[in-house]
Amino acid sequence: MTEAPRDIESLIELMARLPGLGPRSARRAVLMLLKKRAGLMAPLAQAMATVALNARDCRLCGNIGTTDICPICADDRRATGEVCVVENVADLWAMERGRAFKGRYHVLGGTLSALDSVGPEELRIPLLVERVQAEGVTEVILALNATVDGQTTAHYIADALAPTNVQISTLAQGVPIGGELDYLDDGTIGAALRARRRV
């Protein structure tokens, strides 16, 4: 692709590295930005530079924000003694959208993986053990994904926390709200049946 000027070509190449965009859609996005230079391109460049400069991981929980300690950790009303362990910031945002959890978080930054040689140190697990001992945590909720790596990590964390005697729980498995049985996989139906409740 040598048809666009060098600067624009570099921009297209960088845009093409975003998830959901390939070379063609990156070119289309850049052409649209070129049409809206003042209205969209300049503000977007500015917003991106601001975030790139200011974003940092919360020193306590690993949530991303623009302050040393994130708004959730800084909020005294959320010092409920409950800590919800999530794989990444996307999962934290998903939990917050649910508006059901009132405690604090601990973002692991991934899952244990022998293949990618990700060990407990890379995952802020020692930090979690420290927090449980130091912050008077009463319950640790493991909100990890229901994948093999996620469940392996959950087991490892439960073992690591055993000496602290903190209560450990995981999210319930079952039929999603609005879910249709016909479209659910067998594992979910089995889990929902085993965890059935009296009405």
Place this chain on the structure above:
Amino acid sequence: MTEAPRDIESLIELMARLPGLGPRSARRAVLMLLKKRAGLMAPLAQAMATVALNARDCRLCGNIGTTDICPICADDRRATGEVCVVENVADLWAMERGRAFKGRYHVLGGTLSALDSVGPEELRIPLLVERVQAEGVTEVILALNATVDGQTTAHYIADALAPTNVQISTLAQGVPIGGELDYLDDGTIGAALRARRRV
């Protein structure tokens, strides 16, 4: 969406205005950028700011570039007397990828449209007539899209150029290279049959 800090939320909203990205995929792209702050986010912000600041339309042909006169217009070897008229910069890049045209371009910036009240003045058509008279142009190739608006515009331009006696041509219509007859629409097959060549 109040789960992310204000700065990051603004960035997600701006990203969601790009073609091909919606609110969900914009959030995913921003999370990925947040993970690669130094490696991708900062360079992307920088590249975007540079282009937003430097990009300008070529004074002669309307091509986008970082100079007052684009590299194609500035290239003496392309002063062949042929001018290829295209709707927009994306079409110019597509022509350049084809590597078949050695002349210069004229970017209209759209097509005539009564509905959107786009007239000849908005489309740099008077400028095209001026260029044909001033630059010793021998042939104008109308490479407009084979849509109703594109063909209306092509007819209007042919009429506007009639007094200059310049030769006017359009791209051939027919079967695309590698195209299968079974998948072609009836109009294309008809056009290819009418324009058939002796072998």
